[in-house]
Amino acid sequence: xxxxxxxxxxxxxxxxxxxxxxxxARQLLSDFLDRTERPYVAFSGGKDSTALLGLVSDxxxxxDVVWSDDEWHLPETLDYIDRVDGLIRVAGxxxxxxxxxSWEKDRPAGAEWVDADADGALITWARNNGYDGAAIGxxxxxxxxxxxxxxxxxxxxxxxTRQVWQVYPLASWSVRDVWAFILSRGLDYNRxxxxxxxxxxxxxxRRVGPFACETALGYGQLAVLKAGWPDLYERFAAxxxxxxxxx
Numbered sequence: 710x711x712x713x714x715x716x717x718x719x720x721x722x723x724x725x726x727x728x729x730x731x732x733x734a735r736q737l738l739s740d741f742l743d744r745t746e747r748p749y750v751a752f753s754g755g756k757d758s759t760a761l762l763g764l765v766s767d768x769x770x771x772x773d774v775v776w777s778d779d780e781w782h783l784p785e786t787l788d789y790i791d792r793v794d795g796l797i798r799v800a801g802x803x804x805x806x807x808x809x810x811s812w813e814k815d816r817p818a819g820a821e822w823v824d825a826d827a828d829g830a831l832i833t834w835a836r837n838n839g840y841d842g843a844a845i846g847x848x849x850x851x852x853x854x855x856x857x858x859x860x861x862x863x864x865x866x867x868x869x870t871r872q873v874w875q876v877y878p879l880a881s882w883s884v885r886d887v888w889a890f891i892l893s894r895g896l897d898y899n900r901x902x903x904x905x906x907x908x909x910x911x912x913x914x915r916r917v918g919p920f921a922c923e924t925a926l927g928y929g930q931l932a933v934l935k936a937g938w939p940d941l942y943e944r945f946a947a948x949x950x951x952x953x954x955x956x
Contacts, residue, residue: 722893734878741876745842749773754786757846779919780811785901808951809921842874931955
């Protein structure tokens, strides 16, 4: 991250609107914890779940951190995941596009395997292991689907079909809020974001998620992968030639 960009975000962290959003997020987490006995944090290794993990530490209660392994990751993501204490790794066959489903050929070592169902692998695993709540770092300004979802259900609700409470403490946050929180708190984060800054990706377009996520493909995710991590891109494209259609 460039010094001028970092300075602007640290200045943003001192504003009153930012402070109010942080306090609102902490209150949402507190209300969520009052309603749950065994919650978990859904952790992706991205900026939003990093900020969420920092907020969780503010409420002074241990919550399990669960990472759903999608098979193909940036090297910085794997390094960051290794630095998260007590992280629980779960894997299953998650479909991202019509040409890519994770772990179709073999199962990962060191992960708890679950068979995916209509609810998704992570939710299945969570229910089977007695979790009754999920803290998730999604934001309303990410895309139209999430805006509608949050508007419909609110940032804290009981998902009856899944039998869990769900909370979105960052629902009203912007990308600037997320980075202001991370930087002002001195939180460790996925250094792939620094590489994205180096190759000129704008702040609001820096993503480190699955390579073949259908929504991310529309934002040029694979073109960014090719520019920033060309060797990794070539390995992925050799395994899935359809990827070249997006670069």
